[in-house]
Amino acid sequence: MFINTQSDTDSFTEGEAQLPEAMAFWIEEPGVGVLRRQPVARAGDGDVLVRTSYTGISRGTESSVFLGRVPASEHDRMRAPFQEGDLPGPVKYGYLNVGVVEQGPAALRGRTVFTLFPHQSAFVVPADAVVPVPEGVPARRAVLAGxxxxxxxxxxxxxxxxxxxxxxxxxxxxxxxxxxxxxxxxxxxxxxxxxxxxxxxxxxxxxxxxxxxxxxxxxxxxxxxxxxxxxxxxxxxxxxxxxxxxxxxxxxxxxxxxxxxxxxxxxxxxxxxxSQVGAVAARRRGTRTTRDRLMLALDLLHDDAFDALLTGHSSWRDLPAVMAALADGRSGDLCHTIDWEDAA
Incomplete structure (x- = not known):
């Protein structure tokens, strides 16, 4: 089951209502996905405002989350870095996001970056939470970094x-x-x-x-x-x-x-x-950080062959239906990307 809705912001306080809004995908309850409008925090010193270009769906993990198949014992360990809400829901979950920095340090403004952020059209995070996508790696391909x-x-x-x-x-x-x-x-x-x-x-x-x-x-x-x-x-x-x-x-x-x-x-x-990606492999844990590992992955994406994995693409408007189809097996896509370009 899926629901495609755009909730209003009537419950926001007067101060919050003045903040810019973004569109975000939430799992209301197992098997039910919705689109919500929500305010975007103001960028402070050391923060960046990112406008999302593409997100990718991590089919295995996100299907388990969407269907409520994460054991209660793993709810805390399975938290995504910028998750909102708690499993099994309502929860905003995801971690394959590529966008452009609109506000932040001069060295990052205008750069395409990868962030472990859920499916949302714009967001604010600390500047050290984004990793620049190397020149020559297309933005859509960069969602494969995870x-x-x-x-x-x-x-x-x-x-x-x-x-x-x-x-x-x-x-x-x-x-x-x-x-x-x-x-x-x-x-x-x-x-x-x-x-x-x-x-x-x-x-x-x-x-x-x-x-x-x-x-x-x-x-x-x-x-x-x-x-x-x-x-x-x-x-x-x-x-x-x-x-x-x-x-x-x-x-x-x-x-x-x-x-x-x-x-x-x-x-x-x-x-x-x-083998699990939550921690750097023991053989490299003393010499590599998770950021080192992610930077290496992005550099490896200079390889055009990875485009073979980009087998599906949809507008953000279709995300609830796409997630439901991937979760119940109706879609066999390897990596389905979501286009957020017109979600401003």
């Missing part, structure tokens, strides 16, 4: 080396981002595995191999599961070499996963290790 940042962290956790045979199970936005970064390591054989045969075309554009689940190659030095399914994790365990390691990069929300830990799991001495 996905590429996750891919960087997964690969820091996984530690692939030259010549590895690597399988990524799940050709979604994260899996495809990991595959493209791996493709740039000399001698690495990369195969994306997915139940959706149409993902072969995306794999071709990324320059990596593709196999359906029934024909996934075996004896892989490293297998990374991004499918968000227990079937994908089982396939990963079947595909990895003896004494091998599977990196579990999916997040299941409140859904259980069933595995066969009998059979040859112990005799082959297999390992499952989690």
């Amino acid at each position: 996905a590429v940042e996750t891919a960087v962290n997964v690969l820091w956790d996984a530690g692939p080396v030259i010549g590895d045979r690597v399988t990524i199970v799940g050709a979604g936005m994260i899996g495809c981002s990991i595959a493209r970064l791996l493709q740039r390591i000399p001698g690495v054989d990369v195969v994306l595995v997915d139940v959706d045969a149409s993902r072969r075309e995306v794999a071709d554009r990324l320059g990596v191999g593709f196999a359906d689940a029934a024909n996934a190659p075996g004896d892989r030095d490293l297998v990374i599961n991004t499918s968000g399914s227990d079937a994908g994790l089982r396939l990963a365990l079947e595909s990895v070499v003896t004494d091998g390691e599977v990196i579990e990069a999916s997040w299941y929300g409140d859904r259980p996963a069933t595995l066969m830990l009998g059979a040859d799991f112990h005799s082959r001495r297999l390992t499952i290790r989690s």
Whole structure:
């Protein structure tokens, strides 16, 4: 279910009513999305006012949030950096935002920046919360920074080396981002595995191999599961070499996963290790910050091949319907971007 509304500002105080307004997407309750007008705070010293150009939908996490499938135990850990409200709702949630700085320090004014801010047409944040998008990276492509940042962290956790045979199970936005970064390591054989045969075309554009689940190659030095399914994790365990390691990069929300830990799991001495973007991978935590990681991700987006992941695009007016379609599986987009250019 979705609702597309524009609420008024009658409840604002007289002082608040004089503030400029922005349009924002809120989850009223699980499965119900709305558009609200809300005031934008005045930019103070050390702040920036950003006018949003594009936001991106992080399909896996945002679908779980939209449908209310975040366990209560994870509500605090799953908070987005600039979230308003609390899970399961009403809540304003999201973290893939690219816009232009209209007010703030001279060095940032007029710059296109990436911010971990929800779906909203304009907003004010501290200046150190925005990261400039490098020259030559298109603004719409820059919404993929969150996905590429996750891919960087997964690969820091996984530690692939030259010549590895690597399988990524799940050709979604994260899996495809990991595959493209791996493709740039000399001698690495990369195969994306997915139940959706149409993902072969995306794999071709990324320059990596593709196999359906029934024909996934075996004896892989490293297998990374991004499918968000227990079937994908089982396939990963079947595909990895003896004494091998599977990196579990999916997040299941409140859904259980069933595995066969009998059979040859112990005799082959297999390992499952989690990877999560909330903290810098342990191998780099002493030398890199989360800002370093995000800046690296944005620089890696100079690669035109990432445009293959931008498979859907809509006006902000359609965001409630788009989010509902992504959450219930009616849309198969890898990364669906939202255009805010005329939302002033």
